[in-house]
Amino acid sequence: MKLDSLLGVDALDKPYAAKQGTEKTGGKRVRGASTARSAAAHFNRGEQFRRKGLLRSAAQAYRKAVEFAPDNAHYRFRLSECYAGIGLTEEAIVELERARDLKPEESYYHFSLGNLYVRAGRIEEAIASLQKATHFAPRDAYYNVRLGVLCLRFRYLHEAADALRRAIKLDPENASYHALLGDVYAGLGYDREALRHYRNAGRLDPYDARYVEQVRRMVAGDMT
Known part of the structure; x- marks a missing residue:
């Protein structure tokens, strides 16, 4: 099935789709400033649709922007977001x-790509992509936590420990990070280290118990 038929069109935006279907260039490639203006116009149209939640129409507009400006990474990123939002995971990854x-x-591209790889079941690629994100954003504790949680979920425990230790170094007062690292150490059989981090989690406030419990249930489900 062609991508156009998968995208369809949002009911509120049939006039835009019809206009794009009749748009002609006379067989000549538009260049220079005119090309940039055309790309920006389609991109801005896509932004309007995206803010309204019309993701299919937004994707169509972003695709036109990419046709005019194929080397614009941000345009492609926005198109990927729309594809992901309407369930076209493989197209979003591409x-x-x-x-x-x-x-x-750009660390966020690696981070977002890691999340898409998880959705597609490509776990080793997801881990590698999140590792790249932490490499290019070494001061971002959240990237390290997401990497640690993913590694914990799929039992890459040494990699999980490395990522969560980095997160704690960046944010030592976060109780949830200590609790998760405690789980990793418990899985590795390092009971003394696990107990130390559980105690740290218990004395720190606030402790996001709901988040930690959600991760624990997810990990337990994968182990059964």
């Missing part, structure tokens, strides 16, 4: 991989 290749030092 566009985000292209955005990442255009701007390889």
Whole structure:
């Protein structure tokens, strides 16, 4: 099935889709400032649709923007977001991989790509992508926690410990991080270290018990 038929069109935006279907370039490639203006116009249209929640129409507009400006990483990132939002995970991955290749030092592209790989069941690629995110954003504790939780979930316990230790170094007063690292150490059989971090979690406030319990249930479910 072609991507156009998968995208369809939002009911509130049939006039825009019809306009794009009749748009012609006379067989000539538009260049320079005109190309940039056309790309920006389609992108801005996509932004309007996205803010209204019209993701299919937004995706169509972003696709046009990408056609005019194929080397614009941000345009591809927005297109990827829309594809992901309407359930086209593989298409979202393709566009985000292209955005990442255009701007390889953009940590958020690696982070978002890791989340898409998880959705697609590509766990080793997800871990590698999140590791890249932490490499390019070494001061971001949250990236390290997400990496640690993913590694814990799929029993890459040594990698989980490394990531959560980095998160705690960046945010030592976060009780949830200590509790999760305690779980990792317990899984590794390091009972003394596990107990130390559980105690740290107990004395720190606030303690996001709901978040930690959700992670524990998820991990337990994968182990059964």
